[in-house]
Amino acid sequence: MSLKRLWLIGCGNMGGAMLRRWIDTGHITANQVDVINRSDRVLPEGVRQARNLPDGPLPDMIMLGMKPQQLDEIARHHALRISGVPLLVSILAGVEESTLASRFDAGAIVRAMPNMPVAIGKGVVGLHSDSAADAVRSDVAALMTPLGLVEWVSDAGLFNAVTALAGSGPGFLYRFIEALAEGGAALGLPADQAQRLAVATVEGAGLMAAAANEEPAELADRVASKGGSTREGLNVLDADDALKRLVAATLSAAERRNAEMAAAAR
Ligand SMILES: NC(=O)C1=CN([C@@H]2O[C@H](COP(=O)(O)OP(=O)(O)OC[C@H]3O[C@@H](n4cnc5c(N)ncnc54)[C@H](OP(=O)(O)O)[C@@H]3O)[C@@H](O)[C@H]2O)C=CC1
Ligand SMILES: O=C(O)[C@@H]1CCC=N1
Secondary structure (H helix, E strand, O other): OOOOOEEEEOOOHHHHHHHHHHHHOOOOOHHHEEEEOOOOOOOOOOOEEEOOOOOOOOOOEEEEOOOHHHHHHHHHHHOOOOOOEEEEEEOOOOOOHHHHHHHOOEEEEEEEEEOHHHHHOOEEEEEEOOOOOHHHHHHHHHHHHHHEEEEEOOOHHHHHHHHHHHHOHHHHHHHHHHHHHHHHHHOOOOHHHHHHHHHHHHHHHHHHHHHOOOOHHHHHHHHOOOOOHHHHHHHHHHHHHHHHHHHHHHHHHHHHHHHHHHHHHO
């Protein structure tokens, strides 16, 4: 791997999860990384953190991991110092490559959209770049591989949809788990037991879906014995496409917000 020195500008929940996984899997070592945050965070042992960028030569890669709304502040403070960096990776939701290019002079810019389960190597990382050559794309993909499923998205216009589905997706699924657990508790199960059952059920169903050759609809049919109870429940979810319409509206709302953040950052 030729990305040997990394600076992470803004390393909170998401950047921290990526960093921890890289270090846990031995893909990078703590002394290859410098983190620049506004205040100290709990980071893997040995990772340097400071308020300002280090002196000396630029690293192989800089990753932006602050909020989209903090782009201008970061550009004001750091754009000059990092000018000429070979590779800039941004995990900022919405913020377009052209917006980044208008503020930072980098050899290549790659947008990455991770999600929280990267922390355990079961995440998704969507990638897009109009500026990165093949060798750089390979380096970035190799760096992201220990985080989970890595997918290049060729159409920049779809990146907000990727962000809504995969970036935000864990948040939506945690709500579903909560709803399952509360539904079980409403039927009389102790709340803690209902939560354990809900989490394990979602974990098992997800792992099976990931390993199966069949479509999810087919897997659902296998659970629903003819004339049995699952079909009665599915009938509720399926009536007027209730669940599908709810999820479609959920993703649309998230995608719309990504587009608003993109526009605000331009
Ligand atoms: N959370 C998620 O699941 C996902 C988030 N993202 C993207 O990741 C980015 C970060 O989100 P998240 O990790 O949740 O947010 P956090 O608030 O946890 O992390 C943001 C980090 O940026 C730092 N920061 C803010 N301003 C500055 C500054 N001026 N100089 C240096 N560091 C600064 C913060 O430091 P301090 O805490 O000291 O203020 C903090 O460590 C966002 O752009 C988001 O769109 C993408 C995919 C999924
Ligand atoms: O909520 C957000 O804006 C970011 C994008 C994907 C997950 N978190």
